[in-house]
Amino acid sequence: MRGSSPEPRAQGKTRSASLNPSPVALLAAGLGFLALLLPWLELKPSRIAVGESFGVWGWPSVWPWVLLTLWFGIALVRGHWRGLLLGMTLLVWGLLVGQGAAALLSNQPESARVSATAGFWLSLLALYVGYFAAYCESRGWAVLSAPLALTVLLLLGVFNLLGPVLEFQSWRNQFATELWRHLSLSSSAVILAIAVGVPLGVFAASSTRYGWVLGAMGFLQTIPSLALFGLLLPLLAGVSQAMHLEVALALLGVGVFAFRWLWALSGGLAVLLVLPLGLLALAIAGVWLNNLLGPDPLRIALLAPLQESGIRGIGAAPAVLALTLYALLPVVLNVYTGLRSVPEAVKDAGRGMGMSPAQLFWRVELPLALPLMLEGIRGAALLTIGITTVAALIGAGGLGYFVLRGAEGGAPDMVLLGAVPIIALALLVDLALRFAGGLLRRRVGT
Amino acid sequence: MSWREKSPHPLLVPLVGWGLVLVLFAQQSFWQGLLSTLFPSARSPIFERETLLNLALQHLAITAGAGALVILVGLPLAIFVTRPAGAAFRPLAENIVAVGQTFPPVAVLVLALPFFGFGSAGAVMALFLYGLLPVVRNSLEAFASLPSDVLDAARGMGYSRPQLLWRVELPLALPVILAGIRTSLVLILATATVAPLVGGGGLGVPIIAGLAVSNLAFVVQGAFGVALLALLLDWTLGRLELTLTPWRNGR
Incomplete structure (x- = not known):
């Protein structure tokens, strides 16, 4: 009443x-x-x-x-x-x-x-x-x-x-698999983008000299997704046939030490070294993470070319790699902006209380930058869910499979079967991360 | 300000860049040679149904058509909902723009198919709908964040509403509006790569054909061309922003 x-x-x-x-x-x-x-x-x-x-x-x-x-x-x-x-x-x-x-x-x-x-x-x-x-x-x-x-x-x-529901009924099993693939592709990309992007953002914010990091991310973002997929295809195809897994892992291990040594010598040389090795590491990590989370089995074959471990020119490897590169910009940019927007007075107060630089970062700067970081992750997640649609074109699967098959076969109902869940997924993730951001803001008190 | 008198026009370099890129696209035999060296196993290293230059021009034509529609519709729309007459629609416009951002571009393109038909015209309409979002979003933000004391001062000086819009609001909002147009145009050019799925032309044609017959040489020529055009467009529009808002250069 x-x-x-x-x-x-x-x-x-x-x-x-x-x-x-x-x-x-x-x-x-x-x-x-x-x-x-x-x-x-x-x-x-x-x-x-x-x-x-x-x-x-x-x-x-x-x-x-x-x-x-x-x-x-x-x-x-x-x-x-x-x-x-x-x-x-x-x-x-x-x-x-x-x-x-x-x-x-x-x-x-x-x-x-x-x-x-x-x-x-x-x-x-x-x-x-x-x-x-x-x-x-x-x-x-x-x-x-x-x-x-x-x-x-x-x-x-x-x-x-209605047509799309009938399509769903005849494609029920495939739909579940492709939905799972869509989720595993986009979540592996977002997880990797967070793992790489947060340190990169902290690095970029640490000194005004490192502004080029943001420029590089913007450059990557400007390259159209299908073009990036297309350019990665032959590169990964060549590497995956020519390089053995143990060689790749050994290169990465040596690379980490060589990087620390080179960085002291010349920053530019170190970056030149880290770029190809970083891409290789991202490709391997992306495929394995995707297989771990998704419906396809995880395979690790030592003493064999990389393609035996699932890193191929087409499929998940170029998809996750390209998606991760796209998701980097929102993450890095927001970590950078978040850290830069911590008021100097607050930092001064922390220093006055006797905090070491590390304490200042973990207890003052990071918590205050967290809401903006989460905003960046939200942007990255939305972007990735959308672009994963295109990944079906390079054989990585996902809900884009239905969109593309429907478009090729002239069956709009099948396009809807792929598109409506993608939109619903994006809206749900948007809502959930906005909600989480609101909670976080209330806790941090900004 | 002295650089403005001395150095050449800031748009001269991008214009020369566009000329060079188009000349580069026109070198069909050079590309043929390069691609057959890079991909010795490919049966036909270069896409033969259409020259690279024509594909690039088609791509630019689709982008220009959709981009012109976006500016012609998006800007007046944003201006309308920030006037008193249209203020009631502003929350709705903001909401639709925010929700529209979550739609995947490929899905928009393909879903517009039944409404606008197969072919380049349909692709232009779908790209227009998708490109509208950044322009409207940025223009709304730009008009909303104008300093109120400046507007008050202009009103106090006796500016009429149209005068206020033309002489104060638009110039002040211009940088953010231009940033939105730049985002939108680059997005349209990028999304136009999937236009062949709905029967449109452009540099996506060799990419999608190449993926279908697993001919990496086709994929690379389309991908390289699109990436080059996108980077060049982004850079040119950045220069254009500087030219149109010289007061922001600070010197």
Whole structure:
């Protein structure tokens, strides 16, 4: 009953404000009306054939009229009522789609497919805009109506007859594997980018002389992802055939010591040495980490060329390597900015308390820079999840597999089967890391 | 400021750079020779359906088309939602821009297929939608972070709203807006590499063809060309920013 108490006041406001309705809600209603004029569903004799489009007014149903009325209502009412009406609109929209798909498929052969077209997507956009308007107005119980309506629709299974869901049912096992691959590819890249990027960022922030580190990261970022994949392919192909695993590991071991010695002699020479060795280390670590986390088995074959250990010209090696290089920029940049933005007065206070430089770094600078670092990791994760889509082109798999196969075969439903989970994954990771960032900020008190 | 009188125009070097790169792309026989030395096992070392120069020009044309649309639509949109008349739409615009960032570019390109059709025009429209985000985001930020005392001073001097926009707000917001346009154009050029998936042309054509028939020579010529164009575009736009905002050079 607590929820109903603000209603009379909201209604009272409605009367005085109804002459001046919310522009965002008007936009939502306008988009909703426009969507009702467009075709919603497309009936195709098979999954790749050209189909025929149908609007909502074609099939005998009251739902289009109800939807029309509801959009009018959303434009006119205010406050909690808008949230409530929006939930109802979402419910009616879903029922209409389900009913339409069932009606279209009723006298059709098994191979026929129903796909969503312009009107469907536009009304989804209208619902999003309307939900945004309702959410801005009242954050009370009314905004729960839309997620509730969506849950009801999913439980009722109204979308089960639509193309992408049917594609999912026929590709179920492959979908699970590719989702797992997508997650393992992007998480190995992000983990490696953190492992390399945080020290690099600390290094870059340690002196104004090391600004070139950021420049180098920006340079890498500017190279298009498919181009970087393409340039790494022949390099890794050559190395993986010519070099044995034990040679590579020995080179890396010697390299670490040679680096320390060379760094004292000449920074430039040391960097020249560390670049190829670092790339080699990243390629090996990336493939192994990916195989450890992902569905493909981990293989380590000593006394054999690198390709026996899974480091090949195509597949996971160039994918994780390129993804790591891309994810470096957001991590390094934010570690750098975070450390640089620690106020000098705070550092002075720490020094005054007798902290050593190491204590100052671990107890003052790092905790204060942590929220920005997490922001960088969020950026890196989003970027990586998106670019992993392209990795399917070089045989690394992932959800991009469905996107690319769908694009090649002219099957938009299959593209959606890959694209919708990628977008959902990105939004989920975004939400989770934002939430973690908020918690961290509250603890650090900035 | 003395360097401005003495040294050549700051855009002269990038222009010469573009000329040199296009001349380099036109050396079809040189590339043929180089690639057949690098990849002796490849049956046809160079992509033969189209010359390298034409592919590069197609790539630039797609980028320019999408980029022009982005600037023509994105900037007015950002200006509209930061005026009193459009202020109600600003949270919505910010929200959509933030959510849109999480969409993978390839998915945007491929999902736009049913709406805009197969071919370069469809690719341009999809790239336009994707490139809109950085321009709108940066322009919104730029207009939001203008120092309010400067705006107050201008209003106090009797500037009308259009005058305020043209003479105070736009010049002050220009650096951040230009940075957004630079990000957007480089992003469009990079994403245009996957345009062949939706029937567009450009330097992605040999890359994707090469991956399909595992001919690394095809992949390398496309990849090298795209990387070169992206770096050159980024650098040129950086120089352009300096030219258009000379007061930020500090000297």
